[in-house]
Amino acid sequence: MAGLQLSGIHKNYGPVEVIKGIDLAIEPGEFVVFVGPSGCGKSTLLRMIAGLEEITGGTLRIGERVCNKVAARDRGVAMVFQSYALYPHMTAEENVGFGLRLAGVPKAERARRVREVARVLQMEHLLERKPGQLSGGQRQRVAIGRAIIRKPDVFLFDEPLSNLDAALRVDMRMELSRLHADLGATMIYVTHDQVEAMTMADKIVVLDQGRVQQVGTPMELYNMPANLFVAGFIGAPKMNLLRVRIDAADRAGAAISAPFLRATEVRTSVPSALVGQEVTLGIRPHTLELRASGPISGSIRLVERLGDTSIIEVATQAGQSVFAAIDGDIDVELNQVVSLGFDPAKAHLFGPEGTRL
Amino acid sequence: MSQLRARLFPYLLVGPYLAVFAVFIGYPIVRAIYISFHDWGIFGPNGFVGLGNYASLFADARFWSSLLTTTQFALIFVPMIMVVSVVLAVLLHRTLPGIGLFRTAFFLPLVVNVAVASIAFKWLFEPQAGTINQVLRLLRLPDQTWLAEPGWALIAIALIALWGSVGFMVIILLAGLENIPDDLYEAAELDGSTPIQNFFFITLPLLKPIMLIVMVLSLIQAFQVFGEVLIMTQGGPFGSTEVLTMLLYEEGFRNFAIGRAAAIGVIITIIIAALSLVQFRFFRQR
Numbered sequence: 001m002a003g004l005q006l007s008g009i010h011k012n013y014g015p016v017e018v019i020k021g022i023d024l025a026i027e028p029g030e031f032v033v034f035v036g037p038s039g040c041g042k043s044t045l046l047r048m049i050a051g052l053e054e055i056t057g058g059t060l061r062i063g064e065r066v067c068n069k070v071a072a073r074d075r076g077v078a079m080v081f082q083s084y085a086l087y088p089h090m091t092a093e094e095n096v097g098f099g100l101r102l103a104g105v106p107k108a109e110r111a112r113r114v115r116e117v118a119r120v121l122q123m124e125h126l127l128e129r130k131p132g133q134l135s136g137g138q139r140q141r142v143a144i145g146r147a148i149i150r151k152p153d154v155f156l157f158d159e160p161l162s163n164l165d166a167a168l169r170v171d172m173r174m175e176l177s178r179l180h181a182d183l184g185a186t187m188i189y190v191t192h193d194q195v196e197a198m199t200m201a202d203k204i205v206v207l208d209q210g211r212v213q214q215v216g217t218p219m220e221l222y223n224m225p226a227n228l229f230v231a232g233f234i235g236a237p238k239m240n241l242l243r244v245r246i247d248a249a250d251r252a253g254a255a256i257s258a259p260f261l262r263a264t265e266v267r268t269s270v271p272s273a274l275v276g277q278e279v280t281l282g283i284r285p286h287t288l289e290l291r292a293s294g295p296i297s298g299s300i301r302l303v304e305r306l307g308d309t310s311i312i313e314v315a316t317q318a319g320q321s322v323f324a325a326i327d328g329d330i331d332v333e334l335n336q337v338v339s340l341g342f343d344p345a346k347a348h349l350f351g352p353e354g355t356r357l
Numbered sequence: 358m359s360q361l362r363a364r365l366f367p368y369l370l371v372g373p374y375l376a377v378f379a380v381f382i383g384y385p386i387v388r389a390i391y392i393s394f395h396d397w398g399i400f401g402p403n404g405f406v407g408l409g410n411y412a413s414l415f416a417d418a419r420f421w422s423s424l425l426t427t428t429q430f431a432l433i434f435v436p437m438i439m440v441v442s443v444v445l446a447v448l449l450h451r452t453l454p455g456i457g458l459f460r461t462a463f464f465l466p467l468v469v470n471v472a473v474a475s476i477a478f479k480w481l482f483e484p485q486a487g488t489i490n491q492v493l494r495l496l497r498l499p500d501q502t503w504l505a506e507p508g509w510a511l512i513a514i515a516l517i518a519l520w521g522s523v524g525f526m527v528i529i530l531l532a533g534l535e536n537i538p539d540d541l542y543e544a545a546e547l548d549g550s551t552p553i554q555n556f557f558f559i560t561l562p563l564l565k566p567i568m569l570i571v572m573v574l575s576l577i578q579a580f581q582v583f584g585e586v587l588i589m590t591q592g593g594p595f596g597s598t599e600v601l602t603m604l605l606y607e608e609g610f611r612n613f614a615i616g617r618a619a620a621i622g623v624i625i626t627i628i629i630a631a632l633s634l635v636q637f638r639f640f641r642q643r
Binding site for chain 2: 050051052071072073077078079081083085086087088089098099102103146150
């Protein structure tokens, strides 16, 4: 078990800079999730940690050791690939034991350790099969087995669940969390799925365009998004981001208004310089509720029933759409005129540059 | 009616090929088999002899000697081209600047006519003025009489055949290498594998189906080798390079024993078909 320290990490492909200076500390035993949209650099960063991509600039420490120039095989890391990358000509047993075979571990010892790992992952019955004879979930297990048998300091997962169906993904998510609890190892997990990030991580690193946007626990990110990108990326359904004008501001809060929003107050300290300017109001759909007379009114354009909650899209007269997640038991129908209100303490304001106020 | 037309359409598409195949390959094969059952001279058939041509061949020491020579040639040529083409393909599979140039260079001999290549190599192997012996002299090594030495002549011919066809085998193998996903090598690297171990544990096993194709193709080529032998050694020295095709040529075009020549052709075909079948069966099972 080892921690990691990334200082000023850069990655260039020729003139194109894909990782633009990342500073990050990962504690031993932490489950860290790198999350971000496609092309944000999360997989590249993971591969740089693995030793599969060269580091253009900055320092990578695994434990106490600087690993920039250390070969992948000597870094003490194991990786589960998105494609699983199982050796198609070897049985599951040979796949799992391949690293030990290369390390010269005697056959009997190897077989014993493979069985042990297979027992932990409940795949003893699959050991004789080749990858072509395994389902997606079973291949996933073999790939994880291959990673854990070497008892690495750090586990790396590159979107390991993205090829599984929805139900299996939920099962494997829980299983990985359990595995982390059992092994207590440092794990770094890459995904573009913010639900995976929220459910599994001790710490989430949100990346966009090669830069860290925010680092924090899932609830920190959910409750206190640092900027518009994080606000829009974390949380499902997405946060409503609405352009509003600051009418008045002091330390205790601000008065805001917009064509679709009756003048209202939020409890965010806003610099007085912003009075009269446009900012972005962020309200999570779950904090909006139906009220007799709320600051936002409009007609229901869409109802998505999920059972315990219903997502409704309310179109205001000013043409602005607002999404709200309401109790699934409340009976609403299309074109019904409704009024929405929210707790001013749970509203977020983002300044003209997109950073949190 | 339209259903019938739909059913006939595929045949229409393959029709031109089938016609060419029938005229230039199918008919000659059948004709050769037919001829092999006859005493057939330069002016045509002299009568049906059944398996007589085959019986006389099997009783002829020259036939067995040339079959042995052909086998020796195959035993030299097939392993040589397998090893060289796999090594070259792996080396050429890297992404290095200018690698395309090397790939083209190894492929180029394929477009050179075998007669041209054989004449060029005959000069290179020439004992007095040949480039190869000149290089040996520069290195202070003794001269070799390549094509005049029974042991060396077959090897020299194998080298020329290798030069001519290694590029094609490399192209086939490169296609096979392209199909091995990069992440397998990355996973192996993280498992602690060195580049040499990668080659033996990942590349070779996954390339096996393509190597089988290369092996079958080169075996077929070995049993059909002719142009190089005809131009460079004419079967000599002392019959040491008289392969089956050379014997076929001698019987057919020097002795005008067309029936015997056809029988040799049929035997070569049967040997190649049988060996190919055995190889496919053997490797498929594994």
